[in-house]
Amino acid sequence: MSLSLIIKREFTAKVRNKSFIVMTFLSPILFVAMGCLIAYLTSLNNNELVKVAIHDHEGYLKKDFKDSDHIKYIDLSAMPVATAKKTASEQYEGLIYVPKVDSLSMLSKKVEYITNESPNLDFVSDIEDVIDDKVTRNNLRNLGFDYNKIEKAKVESQVHLSKFSGEETFKEGSIIKMVIGGLSGYLIMMFVIIYGNMVMRSVIEEKTNRIIEIIISSVKPFKLMMGKIIGTSLAGVLQFIIWAILGISLYLILTGIFNVQVGAATSQPAMAEASQKAMEGIPLYISELGKLPILTIFICFIVYFIGGFFLYSSIYASIGAAVDSETDSQQFLLPIILPLMLGVYVGFFSVISDPHGTVATVFSMIPLTSPIVMLMRIPFGVPLWQVLVSVTLLFATFFGVVWFAAKIYRIGILMYGKKPTYKEIFKWLKY
Structure with a gap:
């Protein structure tokens, strides 16, 4: 059985699953409706x-x-x-x-x-x-x-920002960089957790149903594991795209029908003043967006997404192969979640305040946190050599983890009836 057939099988099995179809179309409706309901109730509360x-x-x-x-x-x-x-x-x-x-x-x-x-x-x-x-x-x-x-004598100063090349910048431009970087890193973290768990559940399900014993007779465990990861990731990408399209469309429709605006808690005069200032600053924001390395950000997002997702999904797949149920997998999930949480915290509390500091730079090189931290740093400008070193370490670690994960997968996929321990899993690596 070729890798492409395994990928096709996994992708088809996921997208044809009733729960996948229901959650794909129901989730954005529920989230957008809930957000609009909260905003609507908040607006009613503020009118009291x-x-x-x-x-x-x-x-x-x-x-x-x-x-x-x-x-x-x-x-x-x-x-x-x-x-x-x-x-x-x-x-x-x-x-x-x-x-x-x-x-x-x-x-x-x-x-x-x-x-x-x-x-x-x-x-x-x-x-x-x-x-x-x-x-x-x-x-x-x-x-x-x-x-x-004294009040009349007070002055509000405004420092003009520029680069040594003579190019002018403005301080609000950092907000744009923070939003783009933070959103990119957060999306990768959520994607890894949601679809990594999907890979793990797929392995556990086939192992529980004993289907894996038939499949493993005609395909190598490594190829089967990679097929599951790639097939599930493609199904996840499709679901994510549908969520984005439906979510934005439903938000625009519902806010138009109910006339609900985010930030309804702001008083009308303050809102009008804020809107006027925002309109005046639009040309500056557009100009600042044009200065960002959009192509570099997009390419790096794809590269770090692939590297990060495959790295963590291989770990999820090996956990799924080692256990017999999702309940047994809980003891192994904490070591996966901790680096992701650490990356988010370092990103929001260190990268935002000092994107080129030692802490931000080091964690953007560590493979388990680099997909999140480096993406938060890139909008602020990162030397090419740092990006290359970070990507090299990420994919080198990915191949190393896949090699170890494949050994766990090969043995654990046929183990039943016993909860594995870290000691036993370590022994599997020697086989």
């Missing part, structure tokens, strides 16, 4: 008017709290404090209690926000901002300064 009571008998702050589209302040200062607390607990979201103090500067430690529920942290920050502004103005006035003049 929240009423907050204020008890400020001396009038220190009550004039500084301004009503907005979502918050209305009710003055209960004329009531006794105990009555105001009882009224607020029954009728309002909470009570801002401003006690009598000897000096306005003491307000920074004396104001209370009383509520029965866990307070909204953004709202608490708004209260603190009002207090800070009031106390600061009072302190400056006591020192003989004019706060309004």
